[in-house]
Amino acid sequence: MEAGLCWRCDSPVVQKSLEQWFFKITDYAEELLNDCAKLTGWPERVITMQKNWIGKSVGVEIDFPLIGGDTHITVFTTRVDTLYGATFVLLSPEHPLVEQLIKDAVNKTEIEAFIERMRHEDKITRTAVDREKEGYFTGAYAKNPFTGNKIPIYLANFVLLEYGTGAIMSVTAHDQRDFEFAQKYNLPIRLVIMPKGDKLTESAMSKAQEGPGALVNSGQFNGLDNESAKKKMADYLENQGIAKRKINYRLRDWGISRQRYWGAPIPIIYCDKCGTLPEAEGNLPVILPTDIDFPDDGASPLPDLAQFVNTTCHKCGGQARRETDTLDTFVESSWYFARYTCAQNENAIFDPQAAAYWLPVNQYVGGIEHAVLHLLYSRFFTKVLRDLGLLKISEPFSNLLTQGMVIKDGAKMSKSKGNVVDPEDLINKYGADTARLFSLFASPPERDLEWNQEGVEGSYRFLNRVWRLVVNYLEQIKSIDENKPIDNLCAEDKKLNRKLHETIKKVTEDIQQRFHFNTAISAIMELVNALYTYKPKGEASYILVKKSIKSLLIMLSPFTPHIAEELWESLGYNASLATYAWPEYDAAAIKKEETLIVIQVNGKLRSKLSVAVNTSSDEIEKLALSDERIKQYVTGKQIRKIIHIPQKLINIVV
């Protein structure tokens, strides 16, 4: 929607009341929240978003008796400790009691116009935080159950019917919104929480005091700190029967009805005799009809399709009508992973045994844009399917990797913004391998990626380098048996061999453990650079080169499968590269004979020392202290401490 109009066709967007189907996800709110603790393999920010979305708040519902009436207004508050400071009551304009309350109001027409205006305003504008507070006195009063004071009842634009009871007690001294409202409409401020060591007065306040403190002006509860007052006051009110503790969630039930054709039909039938019924299990699934004409106005053809709508009631055999709304697409994406465990199964939603074997999904990958809805719905479905006895797990995805988005010109790439890079162009010019390699090399997957065309050339160049490397060696290595044992490796051979095995180790770990494909690719690039520098001499060299190239191609294949397969075949292998095992690194080849020790004086790098790996700590210290450059910094000074980190570093503190 843009400026109240559809962004595609500019038709005005209006709100309508519709009768729709909902899933009662709120029944699982508490479990969905608590089980966030089980999601140890999920990014923190996704868990936070889920928690925010569920939005639990613990409070109390309190009845405020209506003066001159036989009913009361129930408000929800998380700050029962400020009840003595409640100086008026605010209702949402849509609150069911409003009509009755404004019956005798002097400015009734004005109020009704306000209510009407609120009804037509979209929620986003109406609930924006910088929206000016607006309210109307109803003419009616309620009684503060603690002070006994007569307090006015107002309607206010910022009170939402959907949240809590649609009514709040207004504590002007301790809630910023109420404070602003009170200032605008000249309503009394009553201070009931005094911050520690402070001497506030109502008249001197310029903003609400929302922090902790001790109770004042609160009768028998004076002096209590406000946290323990919450408990005591709630107990007291509950005993009096005028309040009860209540937990509220921001999470709403999940509206699943869509007035569209493209979607799975909601399997509900309406029978005049038997009422609203779920379709019989034997008649499932309800299939979307395909012999249809689409109306020009974009509406769903289903409601007008007699052969679809008209059906028989499976209970009484009489005439019945089908629901013509279809399911939200999120419904199917909430359980497909269970279906994947036995996709050929024709008899049931899925086979519980197969699901029990495969699930949970060890590693789930998806865009960050699904951080709330898809992932919350999948978690909800998993719990429901578990409670139906179909699944044994409570959480569907053990580990979650959220890919970043591709950013271009400072904004997320999207069709509606028109700032897309067409992969076709890239593929036509450089090939799919280059396109894949570049997007994986540019940054780690969880991060957003600012698209920069220039780097693509580099990836293309690298693949050409690989191609030439293999082609140039082809003649010498093609017929060589690389499994022939080699000994007497010279220093240069050993160096290359070490590089090869270091690369295998790093690439394997980067892919398996970290999903950091960018560093895996850079390690492969280093290996290619090393192969270019390497000067082969004789058969042993070519065996080593062949081994290196084989491993290189296999390691490259997840990123650039086409070129890897092509070169693999050119080496003379008949079977696809994909059928060969991933290389394993040889720990012995990586083991260094010499190691570079960094020498620091007072934490600053001053020299480096290459020593045999088995050199003793004492020996290294001696060597370090006799180093010419180190001597300059050490002579004439008192050595206070020498810190030696084996294989790495020696720090001389003077």
Added chain:
RNA sequence: GCGAGAGUGGCGGAAUUGGCAGACGCGCAGGAUUUAGGAUCCUGUGGGGAUAACCUGUGUGGGUUCAAGUCCCACCUCUCGCACCA
């Protein structure tokens, strides 16, 4: 406002457990090859500095430590999420 994440060369990024900051790539500069261009290869490339020694440097300011991009405290900026939620 609340919550989360991030901030490192001209750019994308690396540094995995506190131990050589800048891997790898782009870009740029110089050179080789070439009739020329492209492609390729070699060298250099954080800043300062006699271009040596050295100094300095990971958003800012403090702190912990022999040692901080990394840990702690405060702050700034950006991105994302939620947002008048009572």
